[in-house]
Amino acid sequence: MDEREEQEGNQRPMTVEVLIQRLFRDPRYMLIGKTERLGRELLSFIESCTLLSATGDMKGQLLLNNEYELRGRPDGERPYGHESLLDYHLDRRGEKLSLSDEDLSALRDESWLYYVRRNFHFLLEDWAAGRDDAEHNLGLWHLVEQSDAGEAAKWGYLKWWPWMERDRAIGQAMWYLQHDQPDQAAAELYRGERAIEQFGERYREQYAQEESDSRELCTHMAHHLGALAELLRRDSNLPVSLDERLAQAESQGDAEEVERLRTEMIRRAMEEGEP
Numbered sequence: 062m063d064e065r066e067e068q069e070g071n072q073r074p075m076t077v078e079v080l081i082q083r084l085f086r087d088p089r090y091m092l093i094g095k096t097e098r099l100g101r102e103l104l105s106f107i108e109s110c111t112l113l114s115a116t117g118d119m120k121g122q123l124l125l126n127n128e129y130e131l132r133g134r135p136d137g138e139r140p141y142g143h144e145s146l147l148d149y150h151l152d153r154r155g156e157k158l159s160l161s162d163e164d165l166s167a168l169r170d171e172s173w174l175y176y177v178r179r180n181f182h183f184l185l186e187d188w189a190a191g192r193d194d195a196e197h198n199l200g201l202w203h204l205v206e207q208s209d210a211g212e213a214a215k216w217g218y219l220k221w222w223p224w225m226e227r228d229r230a231i232g233q234a235m236w237y238l239q240h241d242q243p244d245q246a247a248a249e250l251y252r253g254e255r256a257i258e259q260f261g262e263r264y265r266e267q268y269a270q271e272e273s274d275s276r277e278l279c280t281h282m283a284h285h286l287g288a289l290a291e292l293l294r295r296d297s298n299l300p301v302s303l304d305e306r307l308a309q310a311e312s313q314g315d316a317e318e319v320e321r322l323r324t325e326m327i328r329r330a331m332e333e334g335e336p
Contacts (some may be wrong), residue, residue: 077292084231084285085183092181095131102131104181129181131190135174146171147200160208168205169218172198179228188239192232198225216267220275223257223282230254230286238297247290247302254286255304 093105108127112120129135134145143149146168150158160168179194202225205218230253237246261268261279268276293299310318 075288075292077289077296080285080289080292081183085180087177087180090177090180092184095185096128103128104131104135104178106181129174129178134171135178140167140171145197147197147204150204151200158204158208160205160210162214165205165210165214165218168201172201172218179232183228183232186235188232188235192229192236195225195229195232199229220264220267220271220278223260223279226253226257226260227282227285231289234289238293238299243297243299244302246293247300248304250286250290250293251302251305254283254290255308257283257286 089109091107091109093107096103096105105126105128108125110123110125112123114120130137134140140146141149143152175194175197179191179198182188182191182194199222202219202222205215208215230249234246234249234253237243237249257279261283268279290299294301307319307323
C-alpha cells in the first residue's frame with residue numbers, strides 16, 4: 062500500500078474545507094459523483110493511468126472512466142464467496158494465520174481500493190462511510206500484524222497505520238460534529254493525534270531507515286489532526302477536550318487539576334454508560 066500525499070499547490074486561505082480537499086483529493090482520481098444503475102449505488106470517477114513501453118519508458122497517459130460500488134468491496138468482487146478478503150481471513154481465525162507473498166499482495170490491492178473510495182466519501186462529506194473504509198483497512202492491518210509473514214514484508218504494510226488512523230479519527234470526529242457532539246469530536250482528534258505520535262515513538266528505528274516521504278509519516282499525520290482541531294476551534298467553536306486539558310495539567314505538575322479532570326472523565330464515562 063503506497064498512500065502518498067498530494068503536493069500543496071495553491072495558496073488559498075486555510076479553512077476546514079480547504080484542508081479536507083488537500084488531504085483527500087488524489088490527483089490520480091477525479092470524482093464525478095454518485096450514480097445509480099439497475100438498483101446499484103455507484104461512485105463514478107475518472108482514473109489517470111500511465112502508459113509504459115516494454116522497456117519501462119513512459120509513453121503517455123490514459124484517462125479511464127471507472128465506477129466503484131458505494132457499499133461492500135469497491136470493485137464489487139466477492140473473493141472466495143466473501144464480501145472482502147478481510148472477511149474471508151477473519152472467518153479463518155481458528156486456523157494459523159499464514160500469509161504468502163501472493164496473499165499480502167492481494168491484501169494490499171484490496172486496501173488500495175478502500176483507500177481510494179474513502180477519499181471519495183470524505184470529499185462528499187459522507188463521514189461515516191469514510192470512517193468505515195478506514196476501519197476496514199485498519200482491520201487488514203491487524204490481520205497482517207498477527208500473521209506469520211516476515212518482518213520486512215510486514216513492515217511494508219504496517220508502516221501505513223498512521224495514515225489509516227488519521228482518516229478513521231477524522232471521519233469519526235466529523236461525524237460527531239455533524240451530530241452536535243463537539244466534545245466527542247475534540248476527544249477523537251486529540252486521541253488520534255496522540256496515538257499516532259506514540260506509534261511513531263514505538264517504531265522510530267524502522268521509520269528512520271525509510272528512504273521516502275514515509276520517514277516523516279507519523280509527524281505529518283499527527284500534524285493534520287492537530288491542524289484540523291485548530292481550524293474547527295476557530296470556525297466551529299470546537300472545545301478543548303478533557304484529554305488535552307489532562308495532558309497539559311500533567312505536564313505542568315498541577316496535581317489538583319489532574320485529579321479534578323480525572324474525576325470528571327470518570328463521571329462522564331459513567332453517564333455515557335447509563336441506559
